[in-house]
Amino acid sequence: MKVILIIIGVLIGLLTIAWIAGSLLPRDHVASSRISLEQSPESVWVVVRDPSALVGTWSDLTEAHRVDDPAGREVWAEKVSGFDMRFIIEESTPASRLVTRIDAQPDAAFGGRWVYELAPAGSGTTVTVTEEGWVGNPLFRLMSKLGGQHGSLDGYLKALGQKVGTEVKPEHVRR
Numbered sequence: 657m658k659v660i661l662i663i664i665g666v667l668i669g670l671l672t673i674a675w676i677a678g679s680l681l682p683r684d685h686v687a688s689s690r691i692s693l694e695q696s697p698e699s700v701w702v703v704v705r706d707p708s709a710l711v712g713t714w715s716d717l718t719e720a721h722r723v724d725d726p727a728g729r730e731v732w733a734e735k736v737s738g739f740d741m742r743f744i745i746e747e748s749t750p751a752s753r754l755v756t757r758i759d760a761q762p763d764a765a766f767g768g769r770w771v772y773e774l775a776p777a778g779s780g781t782t783v784t785v786t787e788e789g790w791v792g793n794p795l796f797r798l799m800s801k802l803g804g805q806h807g808s809l810d811g812y813l814k815a816l817g818q819k820v821g822t823e824v825k826p827e828h829v830r831r
Contacts, residue, residue: 686789693781732756
């Protein structure tokens, strides 16, 4: 019984330390990754602009469909990494820029927006995706920091490359 109490005490201590460490980290973060593709910005745009295009290609994305919005905005429901979320298309400039924002509740674990930028590069395209995010829960914040904040971006970009027929290795961009 004494051993069990010691183990419980150690676990509580570790969780407390993790909570404090996460609380000391900034709530907001910015991370960017980019790839180069052989396809034109117009052909890449077709995939980037359709939030459901990578279902079945990007393993984190298992569902994506447009939903009605009383305010008339373009809103999508997705299941990403096991999380159900809604996001809003905030800006869409064909073949060059797309901005999406998670429609997060005030008590949500995380939120933010992704900015997709497509730029001509010779006969191909450079695609840069920037996450301007926040993580509210200090434990999730610590896990995000330790696990790296490029994981979702890199997964998305690898799936985008696969979808258009190009194997890519995302590059992390300093901003």
